[in-house]
Amino acid sequence: MKKRTMETSLAGHSPGLVRSIERRLFLKQGLSLGALALLSGCDPTDDEGVQSLLKGMSRWNDRAQGWLFNPNKLAPEYPESAITKPFPFNAFYSEEEVTLVDGKDYKLELEGLIREKKPWTLPELYGLPQTSQITRHICVEGWSAIGKWSGVRFSEFLARVGADTSAKYIGFTCADDYYTSIDMETALHPQTLLTFRFADQVLPPKYGFPMKLRIPTKLGFKNPKHIMSMFVSNEYPGGYWEDQGYNWFSGS
Amino acid sequence: MEAAQAQWVKVHPLVVRVTHWINAFGILIMVASGWRIYNASPLFPFRIPNELTLGGWLAGALQWHFAAMWLIVINGSVYLTYGIVSGHFRRKLFPLTPGAVFRDMLRALRGQLAHEDLSVYNAAQRAAYLAIILCAIVLVLSGLAIWKPVQLQEITAIFGGYESTRVVHFLAMALLVLIVVVHVAMVILVPRTFPTMITGRARRTS
Numbered sequence: 001m002k003k004r005t006m007e008t009s010l011a012g013h014s015p016g017l018v019r020s021i022e023r024r025l026f027l028k029q030g031l032s033l034g035a036l037a038l039l040s041g042c043d044p045t046d047d048e049g050v051q052s053l054l055k056g057m058s059r060w061n062d063r064a065q066g067w068l069f070n071p072n073k074l075a076p077e078y079p080e081s082a083i084t085k086p087f088p089f090n091a092f093y094s095e096e097e098v099t100l101v102d103g104k105d106y107k108l109e110l111e112g113l114i115r116e117k118k119p120w121t122l123p124e125l126y127g128l129p130q131t132s133q134i135t136r137h138i139c140v141e142g143w144s145a146i147g148k149w150s151g152v153r154f155s156e157f158l159a160r161v162g163a164d165t166s167a168k169y170i171g172f173t174c175a176d177d178y179y180t181s182i183d184m185e186t187a188l189h190p191q192t193l194l195t196f197r198f199a200d201q202v203l204p205p206k207y208g209f210p211m212k213l214r215i216p217t218k219l220g221f222k223n224p225k226h227i228m229s230m231f232v233s234n235e236y237p238g239g240y241w242e243d244q245g246y247n248w249f250s251g252s
Numbered sequence: 253m254e255a256a257q258a259q260w261v262k263v264h265p266l267v268v269r270v271t272h273w274i275n276a277f278g279i280l281i282m283v284a285s286g287w288r289i290y291n292a293s294p295l296f297p298f299r300i301p302n303e304l305t306l307g308g309w310l311a312g313a314l315q316w317h318f319a320a321m322w323l324i325v326i327n328g329s330v331y332l333t334y335g336i337v338s339g340h341f342r343r344k345l346f347p348l349t350p351g352a353v354f355r356d357m358l359r360a361l362r363g364q365l366a367h368e369d370l371s372v373y374n375a376a377q378r379a380a381y382l383a384i385i386l387c388a389i390v391l392v393l394s395g396l397a398i399w400k401p402v403q404l405q406e407i408t409a410i411f412g413g414y415e416s417t418r419v420v421h422f423l424a425m426a427l428l429v430l431i432v433v434v435h436v437a438m439v440i441l442v443p444r445t446f447p448t449m450i451t452g453r454a455r456r457t458s
Contacts, residue, residue, distance in 0.1 A: 045312045054312075057319035068403050075402045136414060138401065141310065142293035144414055217402050245311035247318065252402040 058247050065249040066183060075191055075216035075252065078134045083199070084145035087137075089206045090220065091176065092240065098205045099176040099226050106210050112171075112231035115162025122210055126196060128152040128160070133191060135216035137223070138252055140241075149214040151195030155188045163232045171237035172213065175226035180239035182215065182222060183249065191216050194227075219250040260453045263371045268340065269452055271331040278327060281306060281320040282391075283429060288313030295422055321395070328388060345378045353379040360438075367442050370454040380431050387428040394421040 044050050089095045107119035132150040158165060165188060171181040186192060195214045196203055203209045208225025215223050221241050231237075242248045264272075284306035291299050292310045307313025335341040352375035359365040360376050367374075373381065397408040397417045411417040439446050448454045 043306065043308045043312075045306065045308045045316070054315040054319055057322070058315055061318050068400065070403060073403055073405075076405060136401070138414065139293070140314070142289065142295075142398075142418060241311070245315060247314065252400060 055245075058245075061247055062249040065251045066185070069183075069185055069217070069251055071185055071189055073217075075135050078136070078146050080134065080148070082146050083134060083148055087147045087199070087207070088143070088145050090139060091225075092178065093176070095206055099174075100205050101175045101210055101226055101228075103210055108211070108227065109229035110161055110231070111229060112233045113164035113167045114232050116160075122196070125152070125194070125211070129156065130196075131193065132197075133193060133214070133216065135191065135214070137216075137220050139220040140246060140250065148199050149193060149195040149212070150197040150200070151193045151211070151214070153190065154192040154194050154213065155190065157194050158187065167232045168234050169232070169237055171231050171233060172224040172227050173229050174224050175228050178224060178226070178240050179237075180222060180224050180242065181237035181248075182213075182218065186215060186217055186251070189215070189217055217252050219252060221246065222250050259456045261369075261371055261456045262452060263448050263454045264452045265338075265340065266452060267330070267334045267338075269449055271327050271334070272449055274323065274327045275331065278320050278324040279428070279432070281316055282324060283425060285313040285316035285320070286425060289317060290422065295418055318399075324388075325392060328392070332385070344373055345382050348375060348378045348382065367445070369456065370445060370448055380435060384428060384431050384435075387424050387431070390424040391421065391428065394424060 045054070089098075091098070103122050106122050108125065109119050110117045130150055130152060132148060134146060134148045136144050136146050138144040158170075163170075165184055168184060169181050170184065170187050171179065173179045191214075193214045195212050196210065198204065198207045198212075203212060208227075211227050212225045213223055213227060222239075236248075239246075239248065284304065287300035288302070288305035288307045289310065291302065291305065292313075305313065307316050356365060356374045356376035357379075360374075365374060365376065393407055394411055394417050396404050397411055398414070398421055401408045401414045401417070408414055408417055411420045444454065
């Protein structure tokens with residue numbers, strides 16, 4: 001429509017001039033389209049082609065972070081005095097909606113490429129060699145907080161149950177319907193702990209009773225709470241936030 | 253009528269023009285998506301209006317930020333390597349003295365800064381372009397330090413730890429945006445400079 005009007009109004013002028021004016025109009029319209037897109041909140045993110053490009057780049061970033069990950073590099077540890085008080089609560093629901101898991105009947109289920117699939121009770125898990133760490137929890141939103149967690153080295157647990165550590169992924173399903181998954185290299189990192197205690201107390205429900213996988217080499221949302229079952233797999237398991245577009249590896 | 257003999261002078265080499273526009277596009281994405289990321293957990297008691305941001309929500313903004321990151325770093329590396337190896341920086345941005353910068357900034361504010369020869373930058377321009385380069389380097393380093401505070405913890409430590417690195421990243425962004433705003437304002441005031449950054453040539457009338 002616009003183009004026709006322009007052609008009519010420019011009839012009789014030299015083709016060179018018309019072309020040059022058209023070019024200028026095109027530039028002007030292009031620029032104002034960009035400004036309009038920005039101002040109207042019509043986000044180019046919604047475009048299908050842009051979407052697949054961004055998702056492709058996120059998968060590329062998964063791989064890049066896998067290469068960058070050094071299994072011997074330790075997250076900085078802090079003194080007790082550096083602990084953040086109160087430690088922030090964070091989940092995809094509010095603090096009043098925290099899931100309460102009954103510890104008496106609790107059993108951790110194991111599935112997938114694991115030799116000993118016998119479920120674990122809490123007293124059995126508490127009986128494993130325990131270790132502590134004071135590390136910085138970094139949220140994908142940008143804020144961070146330092147906390148103290150205690151539990152068993154995840155690599156130790158995986159060895160005891162005979163997990164196939166040559167597999168690619170470990171997935172977790174949680175009592176609050178959260179789910180996530182991590183790469184095997186991170187699972188075997190010495191600071192990745194299956195924790196049962198926070199600040200020297202039994203993990204309170206808001207921080208993930210009965211257990212939270214603490215991974216100081218990953219962002220907070222990669223640290224599942226209220227874990228009910230885990231599975232070892234070579235098929236990409238995704239995650240609650242990851243399936244919505246958050247980067248899967250999300251390493252620190 | 254005797255028309256002045258038009259003489260074309262080469263102002264910007266091809267590498268500089270190409271990397272300039274890729275960089276402009278990349279910085280726009282980084283800043284707009286970065287503002288959305290900032291809004292997820294503001295460092296200061298203000299938010300950036302969502303209308304000015306890119307990504308729609310935090311996950312989208314992060315996708316943009318960590319995609320354009322590669323564009324910025326690769327393009328910036330080409331530009332820096334070219335600038336150093338070819339002598340472009342040495343010729344165009346130096347010598348640079350504080351006195352000359354101060355003098356030319358005053359002249360610019362009074363509207364007395366001449367731009368007869370676009371191939372030679374005045375001291376205010378030299379300072380601004382050098383500051384943009386330094387800002388970009390600080391932004392990339394502090395960005396890496398926020399992205400990988402464990403794997404690249406040595407860089408995070410240089411900036412004083414995770415939390416202060418976030419502040420550095422924000423302040424470097426703010427300074428860069430300020431210089432870019434002045435830069436664009438100057439281009440609007442001296443529009444001859446705009447096509448020059450596309451064609452690389454300027455008409456010198458003598």
